[in-house]
Every structure is written in C-alpha cells, then in structure tokens.
Amino acid sequence: xDITAYTIDLTxxxxxxxxxxxxxxxxxxxxxxxxxxxxxxxxxxxxxxxxNHEEPTVKIVEKVVQSExxxxxxxxxxxxxxxxxxxxxxxxxxxxQxxxxxxxxxxxxxxxxxxxxxxLLQNDARFIDFIKEDMSAHSDEDVGMVARVxxxxxxxVLDEHFSFAHICKENEGDRITLLDGYDAAKVRVTxxxxxxxxxxxxxxxxxxxxxxxxxxxxxxxxxxSIIAPAEVEL
Amino acid sequence: MSFFEQxxxxxxxxxxxxxxxxxxxxxxxxxxEDVESNDENVDESTPExxxxxxxxxxxxxxxxxxxxxxxxxxxxxKHFSVGIDLGTTHCVxxxxxxxxxxxxxxxxxxxxxxxxxxxxxxxxxxxxSFLYQAHDxxxxxxxxxxxxxxxxxxxxxxxxxxxxSKTPIRLVSSAKSWLCHAGVDCKSAILPAEAPDDVQRVSxxxxxxxxxxxxxxxxxxxxxxxxxxxxxxxxxxxASFDPAARELTVEAARSIGLGQAILLEEPQAALYSWIxxxxxxxxxxxxxxxxxxxxxxxxxxxxxxxxxxxENDGVLDLTRVAVGDHxxxxxxxxxxxxxxxxxxxxxxxxxxxxxxxxxxxTHGCREAKEKIFSSDVDSVPLVVPNxxxxxxxxxxxxxxxxxxxxxxxxxxxxxxxxVSNRPVSRPRAGLQxxxxxxxxxxxxxxxxxxxxxxxxxxxxxxxxxxxxxxATFLHPTAVLFNGGVFKAQALSNxxxxxxxxxLTTENAPEARLLAxxxxxxxxxxxxxxxxxxxxxxxxxxxxxxxxxxxxxVESAMPAVPGMxxxxxxxxxxxxxxxxxxxxxxxxxxxxxVVGEQVRFRFFASTxxxxxxxxxxxxxxxxxxLSELNEIEVTLDQENRRAGEVVSVHLGSAVTEVGTLELQxxxxxxxxxxxxxxxxxx
Numbered sequence: 001x002d003i004t005a006y007t008i009d010l011t012x013x014x015x016x017x018x019x020x021x022x023x024x025x026x027x028x029x030x031x032x033x034x035x036x037x038x039x040x041x042x043x044x045x046x047x048x049x050x051x052n053h054e055e056p057t058v059k060i061v062e063k064v065v066q067s068e069x070x071x072x073x074x075x076x077x078x079x080x081x082x083x084x085x086x087x088x089x090x091x092x093x094x095x096x097q098x099x100x101x102x103x104x105x106x107x108x109x110x111x112x113x114x115x116x117x118x119x120l121l122q123n124d125a126r127f128i129d130f131i132k133e134d135m136s137a138h139s140d141e142d143v144g145m146v147a148r149v150x151x152x153x154x155x156x157v158l159d160e161h162f163s164f165a166h167i168c169k170e171n172e173g174d175r176i177t178l179l180d181g182y183d184a185a186k187v188r189v190t191x192x193x194x195x196x197x198x199x200x201x202x203x204x205x206x207x208x209x210x211x212x213x214x215x216x217x218x219x220x221x222x223x224x225s226i227i228a229p230a231e232v233e234l
Numbered sequence: 235m236s237f238f239e240q241x242x243x244x245x246x247x248x249x250x251x252x253x254x255x256x257x258x259x260x261x262x263x264x265x266x267e268d269v270e271s272n273d274e275n276v277d278e279s280t281p282e283x284x285x286x287x288x289x290x291x292x293x294x295x296x297x298x299x300x301x302x303x304x305x306x307x308x309x310x311x312k313h314f315s316v317g318i319d320l321g322t323t324h325c326v327x328x329x330x331x332x333x334x335x336x337x338x339x340x341x342x343x344x345x346x347x348x349x350x351x352x353x354x355x356x357x358x359x360x361x362x363s364f365l366y367q368a369h370d371x372x373x374x375x376x377x378x379x380x381x382x383x384x385x386x387x388x389x390x391x392x393x394x395x396x397x398x399s400k401t402p403i404r405l406v407s408s409a410k411s412w413l414c415h416a417g418v419d420c421k422s423a424i425l426p427a428e429a430p431d432d433v434q435r436v437s438x439x440x441x442x443x444x445x446x447x448x449x450x451x452x453x454x455x456x457x458x459x460x461x462x463x464x465x466x467x468x469x470x471x472x473a474s475f476d477p478a479a480r481e482l483t484v485e486a487a488r489s490i491g492l493g494q495a496i497l498l499e500e501p502q503a504a505l506y507s508w509i510x511x512x513x514x515x516x517x518x519x520x521x522x523x524x525x526x527x528x529x530x531x532x533x534x535x536x537x538x539x540x541x542x543x544x545e546n547d548g549v550l551d552l553t554r555v556a557v558g559d560h561x562x563x564x565x566x567x568x569x570x571x572x573x574x575x576x577x578x579x580x581x582x583x584x585x586x587x588x589x590x591x592x593x594x595x596t597h598g599c600r601e602a603k604e605k606i607f608s609s610d611v612d613s614v615p616l617v618v619p620n621x622x623x624x625x626x627x628x629x630x631x632x633x634x635x636x637x638x639x640x641x642x643x644x645x646x647x648x649x650x651x652x653v654s655n656r657p658v659s660r661p662r663a664g665l666q667x668x669x670x671x672x673x674x675x676x677x678x679x680x681x682x683x684x685x686x687x688x689x690x691x692x693x694x695x696x697x698x699x700x701x702x703x704x705a706t707f708l709h710p711t712a713v714l715f716n717g718g719v720f721k722a723q724a725l726s727n728x729x730x731x732x733x734x735x736x737l738t739t740e741n742a743p744e745a746r747l748l749a750x751x752x753x754x755x756x757x758x759x760x761x762x763x764x765x766x767x768x769x770x771x772x773x774x775x776x777x778x779x780x781x782x783x784x785x786x787v788e789s790a791m792p793a794v795p796g797m798x799x800x801x802x803x804x805x806x807x808x809x810x811x812x813x814x815x816x817x818x819x820x821x822x823x824x825x826x827v828v829g830e831q832v833r834f835r836f837f838a839s840t841x842x843x844x845x846x847x848x849x850x851x852x853x854x855x856x857x858x859l860s861e862l863n864e865i866e867v868t869l870d871q872e873n874r875r876a877g878e879v880v881s882v883h884l885g886s887a888v889t890e891v892g893t894l895e896l897q898x899x900x901x902x903x904x905x906x907x908x909x910x911x912x913x914x915x
Binding site: 116119123126129130132133138142143145146148149150152214216217218219221222231 | 350351353354355356357376377379381400601615617619621623624625626629631
C-alpha cells in the first residue's frame with residue numbers, strides 16, 4: 001500500500017468557492033467568537049473572586065440555612081460563623097506576631113517585711129551579730145556555745161511568727177506515687193523524669209510550707225531599716 | 235441566663251473549631267476569660283495554678299497562708315461573759331459568747347494587741363503587768379501608739395517589760411502587790427519605788443487602771459459593737475486580798491467605765507476552770523467529804539485556798555472555807571534563785587557579773603530549768619552573750635545541772651519538812667519600809683504547813699468532814715494546782731509527796747491530784763465561766779468573806795501614864811458573810827464629831843469563825859488577828875453644825891460585786907456615811 005496516496009497537500013487551496021465553503025467559514029467564525037467570550041467571562045470571574053472571596057462561603061452557609069425550618073435559628077447560625085471567623089483570625093494573627101510567650105510582670109518583694117524579720121531575729125536572737133561575726137577568729141568550741149543560744153532564739157522567733165508544716169506526710173525515704181495533675185509547685189520531681197504521671201519515687205525532702213504568718217504590725221512612718229538601734233548606757 | 239453563662243456556652247461551641255485549627259492547647263476557662271474581656275490587653279500567657287487543690291492525692295492539705303489582720307466584727311447584738319485575770323506579772327482576758335443563752339459554753343482567750351517595741355504592735359495572749367515611765371527624749375516621736383490611740387497615757391505591756399529590763403529605774407512592776415500592802419497610800423504616786431526624783435511616778439491604783447484600760451480598749455478594737463462596759467465582767471483578785479485592795483480594784487474598774495465588774499478569788503477561778511474543763515465529770519472526781527486544796531503559785535504570789543465538798547439534798551455543794559495569807563513568793567523567785575546559784579559559781583572562778591548579766595542569766599535559767607524538767611538531760615549549758623555586736627568575745631558561760639535545779643528549786647522552795655514546821659521570819663535589817671513585804675522564807679511547804687495547821691478547824695461546821703482524833707492540821711483529800719510553776723512535773727510531784735507524807739503520819743489517806751487544769755490561763759477562763767455560772771448555769775462555790783473583820787475601840791478604863799489605852803476588837807463583819815447581805819451593830823454607839831475625820835484601827839481574822847457581829851475581843855493571839863490599814867470616816871456638814879457630836883452605830887455589807895462596805899448610821903435620823911478603807915499615811 002502506498003502511503004503517499006493519503007498525503008494531504010496543504011498547499012492546496014480551494015479553487016472554487018461554493019455554498020459548502022461559506023457554511024464552513026461561518027461555523028469557524030462562530031466557534032472562535034464563542035471561545036473568546038468564554039475565556040473573557042472566565043477572566044472576569046476570576047478577577048471578581050479575588051476581590052471578594054468570602055461571598056462563596058457565605059453562600060454555602062446560606063444554602064445550609066435554607067434547609068433549616070425555623071427562621072429564628074437561621075439568624076443565629078448566620079451570626080455565629082461570622083463572629084467565629086473573626087475570632088480565629090485574631091488568635092492566628094497573635095501567634096504569628098508573637099511567637100515567644102508574653103512577658104510576665106514580676107512582683108517585687110516587700111522590703112519592709114523582710115527587714116522586720118531581720119529585726120525580730122536580731123532583737124530576740126542576735127542573729128545578725130552572729131552571722132556578721134568573723135568566725136575564723138574563734139575556736140569551734142566558742143562558736144558552738146554561742147550557736148546554741150542563737151539557734152534557740154531563732155527557733156523561738158520562727159515559731160512565734162510562722163506556722164510550719166511539711167508538704168509530704170510520709171517520711172523521707174518512703175516511696176510515694178504522684179498522680180496525674182499533682183501540684184508541681186509543691187512537689188518537684190528530679191532524676192529520671194520520663195513517661196507520664198503517675199510517677200513513683202522516693203521522698204528526699206519532705207518540704208516546708210508556711211501555713212500562717214503572724215508578723216507584728218508597724219506604725220506609719222516606722223523605719224524598718226533600723227534592725228537594731230545603737231545602745232548607749234548612761 | 236447570666237452573661238457569664240452565655241459566654242461559657244459560646245466558648246463551648248467554639249472550642250471544637252479551635253482544636254481543628256490547632257491554635258494552642260488553651261483550656262476552656264481561659265477562652266471564657268478571653269471572650270469576656272473582649273479587649274486587647276488579655277494576659278493569657280500566665281496560666282494560673284490555683285485550681286489544683288482537687289488534684290492532690292498524697293499530700294497534706296495544708297491551709298493556705300492567711301492574713302489574720304482583717305477580722306470582721308460580728309459582735310453586733312452579742313453578749314459575752316468576760317473574765318480578766320489581773321495578775322501580778324501578767325493579765326489575761328478570756329471570754330465566751332453567751333448570747334444564745336443555752337447551756338453550751340465555749341470560750342477563748344483574747345489576743346491583746348500591744349506594743350512589743352517602739353512602733354511595733356503585736357497580739358499576745360498575755361499583757362505583761364508592767365508600766366514604763368519613759369524619758370521624753372528616750373523614744374522616737376510617734377513610736378508610742380496603739381491601734382486605737384495615737385497618744386496612750388501610759389506605756390504598758392511587753393514593751394514596758396522589755397524597756398524596763400534595761401532601765402529598771404523607770405519600770406513599774408507588781409503594782410498589784412502594792413494594792414495589798416498595808417502602810418502605803420495606793421492612790422499616791424509612789425511607783426517606781428526606788429526611782430530617782432527625776433522619774434515621774436504613778437500610783438499603784440493608776441497602774442492597775444492603766445492595765446484594765448488597755449484591755450478595755452483592745453477589746454473595743456476587736457468588738458466595736460460590743461463594748462466591754464456592756465458585757466458580764468469578772469475580775470479576779472487573790473483570795474488573800476484585804477477589803478481595801480478589793481475596793482481599789484473595783485474602783486479602778488469603775489473609773490474607766492467598767493462599773494459592772496464583779497470580783498472573784500483566783501483559787502476559786504482556778505477551780506471553776508477545772509469544773510468547766512471536766513465537762514460534768516467533776517462530780518465523779520470529787521465526792522462528799524472532800525477538802526480540795528488549791529495551790530496557786532503565780533509569778534509573784536502564792537495563794538492558798540481550801541474548798542469543802544458537801545452534799546445538800548443529793549446535790550454536791552462547794553464551799554470555800556479558808557484562804558491563806560498574802561505570800562509574796564512565786565515563780566520569779568525561783569528563776570532568780572537559780573541565777574544567783576550560777577552567779578555564785580561564776581564568781582568563785584573570779585568573774586564579776588554586772589547587773590545586766592545577772593538578768594540575762596535569770597532569763598537563761600528560766601529556759602534551762604524548763605528544759606531540765608521536761609527532758610532527761612542532766613545539764614544545760616548557759617551562755618550570756620556579750621552585749622556588743624561582737625557576740626563571742628566576752629561571752630559568759632556556765633551550765634545549770636539537774637542537781638543544782640533539784641537542790642535550789644525542789645529542796646529550796648519545796649523542802650521536805652514536818653507539818654509542825656513554820657516559816658522562818660527574821661527581823662528585817664535596815665531600810666525595809668519602802669519596799670514590798672516579800673516573804674522571807676522561800677519554803678512554800680512551810681507556808682503550806684502553817685496554813686493547814688492554822689485552818690485546822692475550817693471545815694468543822696460540816697458533818698461530812700471529820701478530822702481524826704489528834705490531828706494537827708486540816709487534811710486535804712484533793713489538790714488542784716494552778717500557775718505556770720507547776721508545769722514542771724518535778725515540782726508538783728514533790729509538793730504532793732510532802733503533803734502526802736504529812737497525811738500518812740496522821741493515818742489519813744493520801745490526797746489525789748485533780749488533773750486537767752490549764753495552768754497558765756485557768757484563772758481567766760474560770761472567771762469567764764463564773765459569769766456564766768452566775769446566770770444559774772452551773773455549780774457555784776459558796777464562801778462569802780474569807781475573814782471576820784473588827785474595828786479597834788478603846789476600852790473604857792482609867793488611863794495609865796506611859797501606856798497606850800487598851801484596845802478591844804469589835805466584830806463588824808463575821809466570817810463567811812454572803813454577798814448581798816448586811817449587818818449592823820445597833821448596840822454600840824459612837825459619838826462622831828461633824829466635820830472631823832475619825833479613824834479606826836481595823837483588823838481581820840481568817841480563823842475566828844464563831845464571832846458574830848458585836849463580839850468584843852479583849853485579848854487575842856498574835857496570829858489570830860492581823861491589822862490592816864486604818865479605816866476613816868468624815869461626817870459631812872450637810873444640814874449639821876460643824877463640831878456637833880452625832881451618835882452613830884456601825885454596820886457592814888458585802889456587795890454583790892464582792893467588796894466589803896462599812897458604814898456609819900445615825901441613831902437619830904436616816905443619815906449614813908461611808909467608811910473609807912484607803913487611808914492617807
């Protein structure tokens with residue numbers, strides 16, 4: 001079979017112009033126009049959609065709404081999604097803007113209460129005198145003797161002004177189990193911290209908690225920084 | 235539906251969507267907050283850890299720190315029974331709400347706000363009975379203030395004691411003992427007795443008033459809607475207080491608006507407290523025929539009382555049958571004795587002690603003593619640190635051993651003596667007129683022996699109490715201790731041992747110890763309970779006056795040159811005179827001159843129980859009658875001429891308050907005059 005017999009000679013031009021050719025030309029022209037219109041409308045549509053992309057979401061919701069039988073509920077549901085969208089956007093924005101946790105405002109310790117405690121320890125137990133004394137100049141025996149007095153006095157001051165309690169009831173060395181949600185401020189776990197609570201471990205220190213504070217009140221204008229006035233005997 | 239609930243609902247609806255968006259694992263409560271606040275300053279990065287209480291499984295549920303300063307006054311319309319222990323060294327106030335009027339009685343001791351150092355105010359259960367007369371330049375301006383008064387008249391309480399420990403010349407102490415001190419005018423400014431002229435003085439009366447006023451104001455500060463003047467108030471006094479001292483105490487209370495106060499003897503208060511604490515069980519511990527000996531050794535005084543238990547129509551009756559003399563001997567003497575023992579030891583080593591060191595030693599000995607008594611250590615080191623900022627240089631050290639404590643305290647204050655032993659009294663040397671008449675013999679057991687022997691017949695009137703033939707003293711069957719001294723088991727054991735040895739020699743059963751008393755606070759607690767008892771809510775101790783009282787009258791006999799006229803004692807109030815009764819000596823007439831002060835000598839006897847009103851004694855044993863401050867009466871000139879002689883007779887009454895009132899009644903008309911106790915010397 002000779003292939004050349006099917007070859008189309010593109011150089012060929014119609015030599016005659018009949019009604020068939022007119023029909024063909026018209027059809028081609030109509031198809032081209034239709035294609036252009038379609039393309040143009042698509043471009044316009046895309047352009048519009050970029051300008052307001054919310055419209056379709058709302059439309060979809062509205063469609064769902066229409067299936068609901070009661071009118072009051074329709075209003076409510078329409079309202080909520082709008083608010084919800086705003087809400088989510090806000091949080092997303094925040095996370096994007098501040099990846100680090102917000103700064104914490106630190107509470108400054110009151111100097112007066114601390115000074116007052118020093119006053120009590122010095123006044124009733126000579127605590128400052130003892131701590132500030134040059135210990136290297138004295139023998140262990142001398143220091144030990146005086147330490148007894150200071151220790152006793154300090155203990156009295158503490159007991160008088162604070163109530164103490166151990167955080168763990170159990171004894172040190174006992175094994176205990178910390179359940180999920182235990183208070184990490186009260187109990188600090190250390191060592192092999194893996195997996196999830198409950199944790200089981202050994203009590204190293206029972207902890208201390210102050211359950212009551214009974215500090216004396218002071219008069220307005222009291223200079224708390226004088227923790228021991230100079231004493232002059234006349 | 236509240237706004238918050240609405241928010242919560244919204245939040246619940248919102249959360250699933252959040253999870254899907256994987257924002258963050260924010261918990262619900264924070265979302266609520268977020269929606270609620272709706273503004274920009276949402277502080278969501280600090281999660282709170284407070285709501286973890288329910289998660290604790292194995293830990294102590296310790297109470298959170300509480301701020302005790304903000305108390306809310308809930309006293310509106312409430313009524314309290316208040317007891318004040320006006321002690322020689324400490325005052326305590328105890329009270330109970332009796333508004334409900336039911337038989338429940340639960341009481342508490344008030345924390346008394348007081349200065350503990352300049353500008354520092356603290357609440358303490360005890361108000362030290364000290365008053366300090368500060369120098370104008372001594373303390374910073376504005377540092378002596380109280381929560382209720384920016385300019386208190388007097389410095390009292392803990393601050394007075396601590397300032398006075400370093401400057402004793404300005405310290406007023408033991409004002410109460412001065413009230414009962416014959417020979418001084420308690421309303422004249424005499425304290426501090428040994429101060430230089432520069433120091434402004436106060437009277438024992440004003441000092442007592444200052445302590446009472448402080449407690450009154452502290453109470454008002456706590457209960458602004460229930461002032462103390464509107465509550466039932468009981469003030470305790472030593473059983474050995476004479477009528478003048480009782481009158482002064484009541485007068486002090488009256489002068490600060492506490493006119494409703496009534497008196498109660500301290501040993502009785504201690505017994506009331508014991509009755510209250512046993513909650514009805516006392517009827518099982520005490521039985522008919524019992525003689526309860528109450529031994530109250532306070533900081534500065536020893537007070538003894540005997541209370542008989544009898545039965546009347548099947549109900550147990552308590553009658554206070556005898557009280558001891560006013561013995562100025564107490565726990566403070568014990569600490570001082572120990573300090574002097576240690577001082578002697580140190581001086582043997584060639585060390586000289588300064589007064590402040592002795593004082594610090596006294597303080598150290600008090601604590602060492604408690605340690606030795608409460609544990610089984612045999613010696614406690616005593617260290618007196620240097621006063622300067624360098625502690626160790628110049629530190630004084632010694633130790634207190636168990637043997638020393640035993641020999642000084644147990645053998646010194648509670649010696650094993652025969653019941654026939656009596657307190658030693660030596661003639662006092664030199665100037666003793668200005669000071670308090672401290673007991674010369676520190677042997678409490680000797681004082682006790684003398685008391686029991688003197689009161690041998692105290693319970694004779696009761697059929698159920700019979701002493702065996704040949705008994706030389708009244709046999710107590712039960713003992714109640716009071717006072718912090720007896721917290722030391724060794725001391726109470728020794729006292730019981732000595733008492734029981736006396737009882738055994740007379741073939742009497744051993745006395746038992748009534749347990750369960752609160753040694754420090756019992757008197758105040760008992761006083762508050764007494765206010766409750768007075769409403770008919772419990773057993774009441776009967777007793778009346780603890781002594782018979784006499785006025786001295788000159789006997790009608792020719793004068794003998796050089797000899798004072800003989801004195802007769804005329805009984806004006808019998809022993810055991812009940813509160814609310816009065817008697818008159820209608821047969822004995824006196825001629826009193828109008829406008830002139832007339833003075834009588836005044837005597838008391840704690841042993842003469844048979845004397846009735848009008849009994850004249852020509853002769854008495856030295857220990858039978860003791861002379862008190864003189865009494866005086868001045869007939870006012872109203873409706874009378876000056877110099878006119880009015881015929882009167884005397885009479886006496888025991889008030890509901892518990893004081894003795896002496897009066898002169900006109901024989902012609904209805905004129906009457908009060909006879910005063912407080913005599914100017």
